[in-house]
Amino acid sequence: MKTNSKIALVTGGSRGLGKDMALRLAQKGIDVILTYNSKQDEAQAVVAEIEQAGQKAAALQLNTGDIKSFDAFFSQLTATLTETFGADHFDFLINNAGIGLSASFAETTEDQFDLLMNIHFKGVFFLTQKALPLINDGGRIINISTGLARFTSPGRAVYASMKGAIETLTMYMASELGSRGIAVNIVAPGAIATDFGGGVVRDNPQVNQHIAGVTALGRVGRPDDIGGVVAFLCTDDAKWINAQRIEVSGGMNL
Numbered sequence: 001m002k003t004n005s006k007i008a009l010v011t012g013g014s015r016g017l018g019k020d021m022a023l024r025l026a027q028k029g030i031d032v033i034l035t036y037n038s039k040q041d042e043a044q045a046v047v048a049e050i051e052q053a054g055q056k057a058a059a060l061q062l063n064t065g066d067i068k069s070f071d072a073f074f075s076q077l078t079a080t081l082t083e084t085f086g087a088d089h090f091d092f093l094i095n096n097a098g099i100g101l102s103a104s105f106a107e108t109t110e111d112q113f114d115l116l117m118n119i120h121f122k123g124v125f126f127l128t129q130k131a132l133p134l135i136n137d138g139g140r141i142i143n144i145s146t147g148l149a150r151f152t153s154p155g156r157a158v159y160a161s162m163k164g165a166i167e168t169l170t171m172y173m174a175s176e177l178g179s180r181g182i183a184v185n186i187v188a189p190g191a192i193a194t195d196f197g198g199g200v201v202r203d204n205p206q207v208n209q210h211i212a213g214v215t216a217l218g219r220v221g222r223p224d225d226i227g228g229v230v231a232f233l234c235t236d237d238a239k240w241i242n243a244q245r246i247e248v249s250g251g252m253n254l
Contacts, residue, residue, distance in 0.1 A: 007090035012097030014043035016194040020227030026055040035062035064097040065118035091139040100197025102155035120162035138181040145188040151253040174243035183242040190249025192221040216251025
C-alpha cells in the first residue's frame with residue numbers, strides 16, 4: 001500500500017520539543033503519528049492542529065521505557081497505518097521521548113539509573129530495532145541527544161551518559177542501515193525553555209539568565225529552535241547528511 005505523503009513517527013510528540021517537531025514536519029507536507037505517555041488530551045490537540053494544516057495525523061499511547069509493551073504498540077501502529085494513512089510502512093522515526101532527572105553522581109540511585117537507561121537508551125535501542133521492518137528503505141532515523149553530552153552540568157551524570165550512549169549507537173545504526181538507504185543522525189539541543197525537568201530553564205530566572213550568559217546568541221533555546229532542524233533532516237535537501245551529531249544550542253559553552 002502506498003500513501004501520497006511520507007509518514008513520520010515522533011515519540012513524545014504531545015508537548016515540548018516533540019510537539020514542535022510534529023508540527024514542523026506537518027508544515028513540510030509529512031503525515032505524523034505521535035506518541036504520548038499519559039496526556040492523551042494534549043496529544044489529540046496536536047493531532048487536530050496537524051489536520052488543520054492539511055496533513056493526516058494520529059496519536060498512540062506508548063511508555064518508551066516499558067520495552068515489554070513494544071510488541072503490542074507495533075500491532076496498534078500497524079493497524080493505525082492501515083486505517084488512518086492507507087499505508088503499511090512509514091518513513092521517518094524520531095526518537096524524542098524523554099524525561100529529565102537531576103541527581104549528583106554520588107547520590108544517584110539504581111532505580112534512577114534504570115529509569116533513565118530504559119527511557120533514553122534501552123528503549124530507543126529496542127524500539128528502533130522493532131521498527132526496522134516497518135521503515136521504508138530510504139527512510140531516516142533521528143535520535144535526540146543533548147548538549148550535556150559535550151559539556152557538563154551538575155546533576156546530569158546519568159542523563160548525559162545515556163545520551164552519550166545514543167550518540168555512539170547512532171553511528172552504528174548509520175553504518176549498519178546504510179545498505180537500505182536509511183540515514184541516521186542525532187540532534188543535540190541545548191537548554192530549552194519547556195516543562196522538561198520541571199521547567200527549570202523556563203521558570204527559574206537565575207538559571208535562565210545563566211544559560212543566556214554562556215550562549216553565544218545570548219538567550220535560552222525555545223522549542224521552535226529545534227523542530228525545524230528535525231524536519232529539515234527528513235527532507236531531500238538533507239539526503240546526504242548521515243551519522244552526524246548536529247548540536248542546536250545557539251553556541252552554548254563554546
